[in-house]
Amino acid sequence: DAGVIQSPRHEVTEMGQEVTLRCKPISGHNSLFWYRQTMMRGLELLIYFNNNVPIDDSGMPEDRFSAKMPNASFSTLKIQPSEPRDSAVYFCASRRQGSYNEQFFGPGTRLTVL
Amino acid sequence: AQTVTQSQPEMSVQEAETVTLSCTYDTSESDYYLFWYKQPPSRQMILVIRQEAYKQQNATENRFSVNFQKAAKSFSLKISDSQLGDAAMYFCAYGAGNMLTFGGGTRLMVKP
Numbered sequence: 045d046a047g048v049i050q051s052p053r054h055e056v057t058e059m060g061q062e063v064t065l066r067c068k069p070i071s072g073h074n075s076l077f078w079y080r081q082t083m084m085r086g087l088e089l090l091i092y093f094n095n096n097v098p099i100d101d102s103g104m105p106e107d108r109f110s111a112k113m114p115n116a117s118f119s120t121l122k123i124q125p126s127e128p129r130d131s132a133v134y135f136c137a138s139r140r141q142g143s144y145n146e147q148f149f150g151p152g153t154r155l156t157v158l
Numbered sequence: 159a160q161t162v163t164q165s166q167p168e169m170s171v172q173e174a175e176t177v178t179l180s181c182t183y184d185t186s187e188s189d190y191y192l193f194w195y196k197q198p199p200s201r202q203m204i205l206v207i208r209q210e211a212y213k214q215q216n217a218t219e220n221r222f223s224v225n226f227q228k229a230a231k232s233f234s235l236k237i238s239d240s241q242l243g244d245a246a247m248y249f250c251a252y253g254a255g256n257m258l259t260f261g262g263g264t265r266l267m268v269k270p
Contacts, residue, residue, distance in 0.1 A: 086260065089257065100257070133201060135203065139256075144191055145191045146193060151200075
């Protein structure tokens, strides 16, 4: 089992540019979560999907952020246009429904917006 | 809304000794799960231990054990025989339904 895969691991971009973060959940997991981690705010849930359908996006900070899950094995988080305050580590996690509610995390993407 | 509080921003322990990290939570649910996650400098979030709220017996995983006090809504993590590799951020998390709520974390330092 390869675990949750995220790409890229590091991203440095300039303010105003579009950023796309990618996630492949563990095979057989049907819930997927996007988190953001910063020193100031800790670990925040941005959005989660069940069976590829967005269930709760109340954590998405503003319209510049969007997330998609076109199929069970792939999800993207897009920021357009990016701003310096978006600099953070973004985690993707997945979970198998009916399990103990535990989530398995990817290695994260460290985003720096200059 | 559920909240999770870790009152110790930093803790320090001597190698081979025992340390306890505290966590309290607030909920009106009766059926839920509690977790401790470890985040080393690599930043990977690693599940350390899990506790089902309906179980009275405290969970253990090798050197890691919990003290679950449901009435007090307390869920502490005990690390025995601390090792240098235990140095990390530790996050307590509450889970009910699909979502997890995380505490602010405790940074554990291990002194050789």
